[in-house]
Amino acid sequence: MAMMTMRRAVALGARHIPAAATASSRVVPLRHMSADAGAAMEKIRAAGLLRTQGLIAGKWVDAYDGKTIEVQNPATGEVLANVPCMGSRETSDAIASAHSTFYSWSKLTASERSKALRKWYDLIISHKEELALLMTLEQGKPMKEALGEVNYGASFIEYFAEEAKRIYGDIIPPTLSDRRLLVLKQPVGVVGAITPWNFPLAMITRKVGPALACGCTVVVKPSEFTPLTALAAADLALQAGIPAGALNVVMGNAPEIGDALLQSTQVRKITFTGSTAVGKKLMAGSANTVKKVSLELGGNAPCIVFDDADIDVAVKGSLAAKFRNSGQTCVCANRILVQEGIYEKFATAFIKAVQSLKVGNGLEESTSQGPLINEAAVQKVEKFINDATSKGANVMLGGKRHSLGMSFYEPTVVGNVSNDMLLFREEVFGPVAPLIPFKTEEEAVHMANDTNAGLAAYIFTKSIPRSWRVSESLEYGLVGVNEGIISTEVAPFGGVKQSGLGREGSKYGIDEYLELKYICMGNLG
Numbered sequence: 362m363a364m365m366t367m368r369r370a371v372a373l374g375a376r377h378i379p380a381a382a383t384a385s386s387r388v389v390p391l392r393h394m395s396a397d398a399g400a401a402m403e404k405i406r407a408a409g410l411l412r413t414q415g416l417i418a419g420k421w422v423d424a425y426d427g428k429t430i431e432v433q434n435p436a437t438g439e440v441l442a443n444v445p446c447m448g449s450r451e452t453s454d455a456i457a458s459a460h461s462t463f464y465s466w467s468k469l470t471a472s473e474r475s476k477a478l479r480k481w482y483d484l485i486i487s488h489k490e491e492l493a494l495l496m497t498l499e500q501g502k503p504m505k506e507a508l509g510e511v512n513y514g515a516s517f518i519e520y521f522a523e524e525a526k527r528i529y530g531d532i533i534p535p536t537l538s539d540r541r542l543l544v545l546k547q548p549v550g551v552v553g554a555i556t557p558w559n560f561p562l563a564m565i566t567r568k569v570g571p572a573l574a575c576g577c578t579v580v581v582k583p584s585e586f587t588p589l590t591a592l593a594a595a596d597l598a599l600q601a602g603i604p605a606g607a608l609n610v611v612m613g614n615a616p617e618i619g620d621a622l623l624q625s626t627q628v629r630k631i632t633f634t635g636s637t638a639v640g641k642k643l644m645a646g647s648a649n650t651v652k653k654v655s656l657e658l659g660g661n662a663p664c665i666v667f668d669d670a671d672i673d674v675a676v677k678g679s680l681a682a683k684f685r686n687s688g689q690t691c692v693c694a695n696r697i698l699v700q701e702g703i704y705e706k707f708a709t710a711f712i713k714a715v716q717s718l719k720v721g722n723g724l725e726e727s728t729s730q731g732p733l734i735n736e737a738a739v740q741k742v743e744k745f746i747n748d749a750t751s752k753g754a755n756v757m758l759g760g761k762r763h764s765l766g767m768s769f770y771e772p773t774v775v776g777n778v779s780n781d782m783l784l785f786r787e788e789v790f791g792p793v794a795p796l797i798p799f800k801t802e803e804e805a806v807h808m809a810n811d812t813n814a815g816l817a818a819y820i821f822t823k824s825i826p827r828s829w830r831v832s833e834s835l836e837y838g839l840v841g842v843n844e845g846i847i848s849t850e851v852a853p854f855g856g857v858k859q860s861g862l863g864r865e866g867s868k869y870g871i872d873e874y875l876e877l878k879y880i881c882m883g884n885l886g
């Protein structure tokens with residue numbers, strides 16, 4: 362069974378609507394929604410940001426065969442809207458549009474591209490609330506986190522609007538006196554960007570910002586679970602003057618869209634954020650046309666709490682690193698390794714902090730933990746908990762579905778986890794904090810590196826020599842020292858080992874969308 366079909370069968374049941382839907386029927390009548398969701402949808406609609414069609418060559422379009430997919434609110438199961446279920450034909454047209462626009466967009470001056478991006482940033486910020494509401498409705502994260510994501514997502518547009526003007530080449534001292542050797546940096550061309558549901562805005566802007574800044578054009582495929590935020594952001598890009606065809610959005614049949622992007626010789630770069638399994642497929646599929654590839658894949662972050670840690674700092678940092686987005690981030694602390702001398706004290710303080718997390722619908726102000734994305738995600742958490750308890754771990758807090766029903770799960774702490782358990786070996790992607798005791802620094806580093814993943818790691822210690830030593834020994838792309846939230850647009854984000862290739866954000870992030878061209882000018886003597 363194809364991966365996409367299996368995901369839908371397990372996670373979505375009968376979400377596909379095979380018959381053609383008219384434009385007016387795509388948005389579900391507000392009277393069918395809860396009061397909060399209805400009011401939020403009304404606000405988004407009034408701002409003109411409830412887009413429910415794909416974007417190809419600057420036009421809002423349906424799937425050519427009229428098929429649609431339901432977008433659901435994971436907190437309530439309500440259907441928010443139906444969006445087109447597109448496939449290879451729509452993707453080919455989006456690629457053609459991006460390809461023809463590349464010639465004009467890449468010829469603009471850096472300053473002209475920068476101005477359009479800056480305007481896009483301003484529009485995102487001025488529509489912060491509507492975008493955050495959309496995100497909370499389709500993804501489930503609490504409004505406070507959604508507002509944080511809008512700021513974070515927008516920051517990549519602002520940063521790369523500025524960086525567009527700093528794409529410098531080089532002049533190399535020649536080896537012969539009548540020659541001059543130059544290096545130009547030029548945009549790679551059409552980019553295919555495939556993004557996940559857990560950060561519906563930021564995972565797109567982290568790719569599209571640098572791509573557009575250096576003159577590339579893009580075909581974005583957001584997750585089928587969270588297309589509405591992507592479409593609203595694309596609408597704002599058009600309003601900002603980013604030309605028709607520079608940014609296209611298609612969604613629906615992921616393998617078909619992915620294959621169309623992979624097979625096209627016009628697509629010169631694939632940038633992907635998502636699971637390691639799909640990332641490997643895309644990497645293999647890029648070989649045939651030798652595309653440039655960037656991959657931001659799954660993590661298995663260790664969070665090491667040493668005996669000499671400040672316990673308050675360690676609890677606050679590991680709580681933030683673990684429970685953001687209900688444990689559904691690639692940099693979430695997946696394994697909390699705690700040194701024996703502090704284990705009991707840390708566990709007690711940590712459990713108390715976890716007990717203070719309020720589970721609920723993200724639209725409610727007091728909520729700090731929203732639902733998981735779907736039923737399949739809850740089943741995965743249940744499987745990991747069953748596996749751990751059958752092998753000797755003890756549930757110290759939570760450990761079951763939340764009484765709110767749907768895909769809500771209780772914030773959970775599991776003690777005495779060991780390296781033969783799924784909780785140690787794989788990403789749980791849910792609100793479960795496994796505590797793992799260790800004796801020595803060497804043992805902790807060994808356990809931390811005992812995985813194929815290498816995205817984020819965290820350490821808590823008051824010792825400066827130890828913080829250097831351990832940071833340098835960790836086989837990870839990102840290390841937080843006495844801090845649980847470390848992502849920012851100005852620093853390079855990305856993993857080593859099977860967590861990915863390339864970096865996003867920062868001055869390094871733009872290189873992923875550039876090619877070097879060497880020019881040798883001869884006979885100048």
Ligand code: NAP
Nearest residue numbers: 556557558583584585615616619635636639657658659691
């Ligand atoms: P996923 O299943 O790999 O999906 C990611 C994207 O790939 C979605 O748009 C999905 O489409 C699409 N896709 C699925 N199968 C495809 C195929 N055969 N060809 C082309 N595209 C395909 O991952 P997810 O469940 O959405 O996201 C969670 C994962 O992302 C976790 O492992 C997390 O660690 C990782 N992640 C990594 C980072 C990072 O920066 N390293 C950041 C965030 C998340 P549909 O959704 O429409 O099926």
